[in-house]
Amino acid sequence: xxxxxxxxxxxxxxxxxxxxxxxxxxxxxLLQEILIWGVFAMSLDFLMGYGGMVxxxxxxxxxxxxxVAALALQASPGVLAGLAAPALAAAAAALxxxxxxxxxxGVYFIMLTLAFSQMFYAYTFQAAWLGxxxxxxxxxxxxxxxxxxxxxxxxxxYVVALVALAALALWRxxxxxxxxxxxxxxxxxxxxxxxxxxxxxxxxxxxxxAGTVAGVAGALYTQFIGSISPxxxxxxxxxxxxxxxxxxxxxxxxxxxxxxxxxxLLQSLVSSYTERWMLILGVTFILFVLFAPGGLVxxxxxxxxxxx
Amino acid sequence: xxxxxxxxxxxxxxxxxGVLLFLLSVGLTLIFGMLDVVNLAHGSFYMLGAYAGxxxxxxxxxxxxxxxVAPLAVGLVxxxxxxxxxRPLYRRPTLDQVLLTFGLIYLFEDLVKWLWGGRxxxxxxxxxxxxxxxxxxxxxxxxxxxxxxFGLAVALALWLLIEKTRLGSIIxxxxxxxxxxxxxxxxxxxxxxxxxxxxxxxxxxxxVIAGPIQSAYPSVGVTILIPALIVVVVGGLGSLxxxxxxxxxxxxxxxxxxxxxxDVSMLIIYVVMALIVLLRPQGLFGRxxx
Numbered sequence: 177x178x179x180x181x182x183x184x185x186x187x188x189x190x191x192x193x194x195x196x197x198x199x200x201x202x203x204x205x206l207l208q209e210i211l212i213w214g215v216f217a218m219s220l221d222f223l224m225g226y227g228g229m230v231x232x233x234x235x236x237x238x239x240x241x242x243x244v245a246a247l248a249l250q251a252s253p254g255v256l257a258g259l260a261a262p263a264l265a266a267a268a269a270a271l272x273x274x275x276x277x278x279x280x281x282g283v284y285f286i287m288l289t290l291a292f293s294q295m296f297y298a299y300t301f302q303a304a305w306l307g308x309x310x311x312x313x314x315x316x317x318x319x320x321x322x323x324x325x326x327x328x329x330x331x332x333x334y335v336v337a338l339v340a341l342a343a344l345a346l347w348r349x350x351x352x353x354x355x356x357x358x359x360x361x362x363x364x365x366x367x368x369x370x371x372x373x374x375x376x377x378x379x380x381x382x383x384x385x386a387g388t389v390a391g392v393a394g395a396l397y398t399q400f401i402g403s404i405s406p407x408x409x410x411x412x413x414x415x416x417x418x419x420x421x422x423x424x425x426x427x428x429x430x431x432x433x434x435x436x437x438x439x440x441l442l443q444s445l446v447s448s449y450t451e452r453w454m455l456i457l458g459v460t461f462i463l464f465v466l467f468a469p470g471g472l473v474x475x476x477x478x479x480x481x482x483x484x
Numbered sequence: 485x486x487x488x489x490x491x492x493x494x495x496x497x498x499x500x501x502g503v504l505l506f507l508l509s510v511g512l513t514l515i516f517g518m519l520d521v522v523n524l525a526h527g528s529f530y531m532l533g534a535y536a537g538x539x540x541x542x543x544x545x546x547x548x549x550x551x552x553v554a555p556l557a558v559g560l561v562x563x564x565x566x567x568x569x570x571r572p573l574y575r576r577p578t579l580d581q582v583l584l585t586f587g588l589i590y591l592f593e594d595l596v597k598w599l600w601g602g603r604x605x606x607x608x609x610x611x612x613x614x615x616x617x618x619x620x621x622x623x624x625x626x627x628x629x630x631x632x633x634f635g636l637a638v639a640l641a642l643w644l645l646i647e648k649t650r651l652g653s654i655i656x657x658x659x660x661x662x663x664x665x666x667x668x669x670x671x672x673x674x675x676x677x678x679x680x681x682x683x684x685x686x687x688x689x690x691x692v693i694a695g696p697i698q699s700a701y702p703s704v705g706v707t708i709l710i711p712a713l714i715v716v717v718v719g720g721l722g723s724l725x726x727x728x729x730x731x732x733x734x735x736x737x738x739x740x741x742x743x744x745x746x747d748v749s750m751l752i753i754y755v756v757m758a759l760i761v762l763l764r765p766q767g768l769f770g771r772x773x774x
Contacts, residue, residue, distance in 0.1 A: 230582075279765070282579065283520070283582065283721070286582065287713055294710055295754040298751045299750075412589075415589075418583070418586065419587075422583060452598065454594035455590070457590055458589070458590025458591035458594065462587040462588070462591070465587060
């Protein structure tokens with residue numbers, strides 16, 4: 177990271193962290209929602225924008241992270257329960273689902289991942305011990321370093337810190353040798369195979385990384401809203417993250433955050449003026465797919481003449 | 485466990501549901517075969533068919549008019565979608581087209597909410613089939629028997645159309661290798677539009693015919709898509725035979741799952757799918773995966 181970029185990153189994080197000092201309760205909640213969905217969208221962007229694996233089943237890991245956090249925090253409020261356990265559970269699930277899914281690609285990959293996530297939906301919808309279709313309510317928040325994130329200012333800092341960490345980790349990963357190989361596989365899988373890279377292992381590892389980060393997003397989300405229901409697993413949850421990635425700009429981690437902001441602002445602001453926000457969202461998305469495949473980031477880069 | 489006396493009735497219910505799934509999934513598999521696109525908005529076509537059917541019945545009082553006209557209307561929507569939205573994307577990776585169909589779901593769902601409201605609705609069965617019939621120990625709504633007969637007739641008609649007519653051979657050529665078909669002088673542009681519209685119309689048809697059995701609501705499109713996708717995965721992408729066999733399997737699995745294992749009934753169809761995909765990754769009648 178160049179010093180200029182590092183400075184920019186630090187300034188943005190500081191501004192986001194200080195936001196509650198200047199804003200009311202509702203804008204702060206919106207910001208947190210944007211950040212949490214942003215992490216989820218970033219993890220999907222890592223998978224599809226860099227790894228070339230377009231998944232409609234990413235909600236599986238989001239949901240697993242959320243459910244495991246909700247359950248584990250009932251037992252003990254520590255970081256182990258609120259962060260480590262959900263991340264590990266999501267990673268384990270991604271390892272298994274990825275093992276089967278990465279054997280196929282394209283539309284087959286889409287359908288297989290989608291079916292896997294729906295399986296979790298079907299299970300949780302009928303599992304009495306998980307509250308069936310109502311899910312788990314009254315989820316408590318994690319206690320970090322003796323600080324209880326049930327207090328809103330602490331929770332805000334906790335969210336900002338985790339989002340910044342996730343962004344940095346993903347950013348480092350895509351710029352590491354591993355990330356370059358991943359992009360190479362995306363661009364020409366046969367060639368990378370021929371050059372001698374164990375393509376499947378790279379893809380599986382990418383799938384697990386993406387799943388783990390999605391699990392962290394899910395764990396944050398259930399603490400944010402204080403509950404979790406099977407809808408978290410439903411395939412349209414994956415679709416929403418995908419919308420964010422496309423609107424923001426595929427293959428640009430920052431774009432996923434931008435897309436999350438666009439999606440959530442559209443949803444909450446437009447829905448206060450008109451009931452037709454889904455229509456507006458759908459049309460916006462279609463226009464992006466048709467005319468701006470680079471998303472917001474691509475459009476901005478085109479405007480200021482920077483290369484991707 | 486009183487499942488034996490009920491067996492025949494359940495099997496008939498499963499058959500009716502399977503036939504409905506066939507009508508829904510055959511359009512999906514036809515579109516995939518031709519365009520290589522998984523049309524995620526296919527459930528929306530089902531939904532549009534159901535709602536268009538509701539309006540037509542309210543206007544004319546005649547179920548049969550609705551059954552004929554609603555699919556035509558949905559087919560027209562399909563033609564517009566293919567011409568206006570998918571066609572510009574043919575030079576891009578097919579995944580872009582899949583993504584676009586995902587956007588259509590939001591569009592159609594909200595349009596339906598706008599025009600028809602968000603209430604759960606259902607289509608009244610036609611007067612001719614509003615009663616029930618006793619077959620052995622089972623009492624079956626006669627409409628279900630009609631659905632079974634109608635669906636199997638559609639399957640037969642489709643098979644004749646595709647295997648025995650010139651139009652069918654053009655479609656088969658396009659499914660097998662669209663580029664080569666174009667090279668041999670077939671106007672694949674028109675075939676693509678036609679197949680997409682036809683597939684959409686079949687989706688609309690399934691929405692009308694399912695109306696008296698399953699209820700319609702604005703988000704039914706995203707829900708009904710899942711069993712249809714599972715059928716296509718089980719039967720093999722792009723295979724009509726697979727779509728029929730897959731539908732009948734999933735129809736029975738779902739129905740008997742509900743009756744015998746109510747606690748985990750929703751999982752059954754996934755288990756069936758997983759078993760089949762493990763044994764045959766390309767599905768029962770799919771072409772081997774590359």
